[in-house]
Amino acid sequence: MIDFRSDTVTRPTQQMRQTMAEAPVGDDVYGDDPTVNQLQAFAADTLGFEAALFTSSGTQANLLAILSHCERGDEYICGQQAHNYKYEAGGAAVLGSVQPQPLTNQADGTIALADINAAIKQDDFHFAKTRLISLENTIGGKVLPLSYQAEVRKLANERQLALHLDGARVFHAATKQAVPVQEITQHYDSVSICLSKGLGAPVGSLLLGSKELIKKATRLRKMLGGGMRQAGILAAAGKIAFEQMPLRLEEDHQNAALLAQALKALPQLDVTEPQTNIVYAKCLLNKQNDLRDYLLEQGILISAGDPIRFVTHLDIKQEDIITLTNHIKSFYQKYE
Numbered sequence: 001m002i003d004f005r006s007d008t009v010t011r012p013t014q015q016m017r018q019t020m021a022e023a024p025v026g027d028d029v030y031g032d033d034p035t036v037n038q039l040q041a042f043a044a045d046t047l048g049f050e051a052a053l054f055t056s057s058g059t060q061a062n063l064l065a066i067l068s069h070c071e072r073g074d075e076y077i078c079g080q081q082a083h084n085y086k087y088e089a090g091g092a093a094v095l096g097s098v099q100p101q102p103l104t105n106q107a108d109g110t111i112a113l114a115d116i117n118a119a120i121k122q123d124d125f126h127f128a129k130t131r132l133i134s135l136e137n138t139i140g141g142k143v144l145p146l147s148y149q150a151e152v153r154k155l156a157n158e159r160q161l162a163l164h165l166d167g168a169r170v171f172h173a174a175t176k177q178a179v180p181v182q183e184i185t186q187h188y189d190s191v192s193i194c195l196s197k198g199l200g201a202p203v204g205s206l207l208l209g210s211k212e213l214i215k216k217a218t219r220l221r222k223m224l225g226g227g228m229r230q231a232g233i234l235a236a237a238g239k240i241a242f243e244q245m246p247l248r249l250e251e252d253h254q255n256a257a258l259l260a261q262a263l264k265a266l267p268q269l270d271v272t273e274p275q276t277n278i279v280y281a282k283c284l285l286n287k288q289n290d291l292r293d294y295l296l297e298q299g300i301l302i303s304a305g306d307p308i309r310f311v312t313h314l315d316i317k318q319e320d321i322i323t324l325t326n327h328i329k330s331f332y333q334k335y336e
């Protein structure tokens with residue numbers, strides 16, 4: 001199957017599997033796993049943070065960040081489209097009694113500074129206490145401008161709020177902007193990064209922050225049952241993902257651009273120009289489900305949804321883009 005549903009579907013490379021098999025390990029709950037420790041130290045150093053924590057998933061890393069910044073009865077400001085608001089089962093509210101304050105995401109993925117300012121609560125016992133702003137970059141494949149992130153940092157400083165980044169795909173953003181990833185992460189008090197999205201590791205994310213924040217997050221991770229023992233087996237693949245895979249993301253962006261260009265030739269589709277590795281196309285005939293069934297018969301997987309979302313990644317080659325576009329063209333021929 002050629003799988004365009006998400007960049008989470010990648011399988012570990014041969015090098016990852018080999019390195020996992022040979023990884024030195026220890027009990028990470030005791031802090032004894034050398035491979036986990038190496039990954040955490042390397043990531044913290046690379047991204048300019050005091051400390052890092054290896055987590056089971058991006059959802060867990062975001063949850064630990066929110067619960068480490070906030071107390072019960074606090075709130076975090078985020079986008080309506082934010083993964084940590086919309087797609088993480090309300091974890092911060094359910095498990096931490098931390099209320100989200102979602103705000104409209106603008107067409108470019110940002111949240112208007114005026115909206116953030118207006119949503120920050122006064123110190124009044126009627127209100128939850130606003131503690132944290134959480135941004136996402138990339139968001140829906142869109143890259144947040146560097147100047148915008150600097151402005152939100154300034155606002156957070158002025159209003160004495162912490163600032164978190166869901167940077168599941170922050171390396172995609174850095175690749176698009178052709179800047180070292182620290183240019184982005186420097187603005188934040190904490191950042192979560194997924195090793196298993198686009199970077200190709202089978203499992204795992206990282207949370208980065210101050211020593212104090214990571215100490216809190218480590219306790220919370222244990223509480224959530226996320227303290228893993230010989231986790232170096234997983235961190236070994238994560239280390240390859242973190243060190244090597246950002247270098248090849250440009251290829252995914254080029255494949256996404258190639259796909260968008262080919263699909264734009266079809267009058268039945270309204271295609272949005274991709275910024276990174278995600279292409280959105282609206283089927284103007286409302287035949288997206290039929291197209292999905294047709295592609296499945298040809299051995300191609302795409303997500304359900306309107307607009308249709310195609311994601312390029314490590315396991316998608318240029319010839320797969322050509323195969324996909326040829327089948328989509330064949331599908332629409334019957335509607336000409």
Ligand SMILES: Cc1ncc(COP(=O)(O)O)c(C=O)c1O
Pocket residue numbers: 008056057058059060062083084136138166168169194197205
């Ligand atoms: C932007 C973003 N943040 C966080 C996550 C959560 O990651 P995980 O699926 O590892 O929990 C995802 C998952 O797709 C995501 O797209």
